[in-house]
Amino acid sequence: MNKEIVVSGIRSTGQLHLGNYFGAMRNYVRMQEAYDCYFFVADWHALTTHPDTSELQNSVLNVLAENIAAGLDPEKVTLYCQSAVPEIAELYLLLNMLAYKGELEKTTTFKDKVRANPENVNAGLLTYPVLMTADILIHRALYVPVGKDQEQHLEMARNFAQRFNHRYGELFPEPQAFNFGAELIKVPSLDGAGKMSKSENQNATLYLADDDELIRKKVMKAKTDSGPAEPDSEMPEYIRNIFQIMSLVSAPDVVGKFTADFNSANIRYGDMKKQLAEDMVRFISPIRERAVELRKDTDSLKRIMTRGAEAARESAGRTIAEARRLVGLNYLQ
Secondary structure, eight states: OOOOEEEEEEESSSOOBHHHIIIIIHHHHHHTTTSEEEEEEEHHHHGGGOOOGGGHHHHHHHHHHHHHHTTOOTTTSEEEEGGGOTHHHHHHHHHHTTOOHHHHHTOHHHHHHHHHOTTOOOHHHHTHHHHHHHHHHTTTOSEEOOOGGGHHHHHHHHHHHHHHHHHHOSOOOOOEEOOSSSSOOOOBOTTSSSBOOSSSOGGGSOBTTOOHHHHHHHHHTSOOOSOOSSTTOOOOHHHHHHHHHHHHHSOHHHHHHHHHHHHTTOOOHHHHHHHHHHHHHHHHHHHHHHHHHHHTOHHHHHHHHHHHHHHHHHHHHHHHHHHHHHHTOOTTO
């Protein structure tokens, strides 16, 4: 019986962090048993923000190692580098003909990038959602495990799939966000401002490569206050953020204990953060240590990517051949 197809990727810029893990990687691991999974390192996407390309290979290998360390099995999933599958670029070109400047300019991530880097508004940045759509549709994926910040891009992917199907003929399913919980997870930063990010406040983001003492230091600096003045007070958002992060790595009874302390106006945030720090160390350190070991064997990581690229190209080749036929670009055959 054919399994339903899953596709997702992570950009090869910066270090992977807690938001990457709970927004996508945790679901990757859980899905590999029941689905036909294609997971890739998005090096083309990384170029939109002009990284130092001399570090690109190192970044790609780090991302791959951390995904495997988090639980992905290269024998069960297809792991590859985006640029090793040129069929993605051809589908990207075809889909660009179905994407409109106005809708691309309205995407939240594009507007955020323009505000942050007004001197780097390149075409790749504008058409980022189209390339993301090509990544997904090249394997005709039904599910995409993404974080909450990618919901808008996934909605656009469905729109582009619909437009292609309407104009040229049925080929693509409409991909859906996948999460084992009720909602997509957005992991807040430790400073109470936005979400954890590879590129924003690094002191407010917990990376999978952080050592134990750095984890403790970051958690202890998390934004808190003097505590509620009276029982059953409303919880400020930055305090809710700390509880949300704690709920990801701490035992339910621990979270319940500090919740009760807050509701009774008897909470000691110093104790809460110490508990969170130790729970976070226990969670992150095995992933970090496994990634360090994997990273020592570069040849093995490259063999995994090569094998994955071959499988990915086989799948992508079938899709692009059918896309060419439907569009009418097979007249040389």
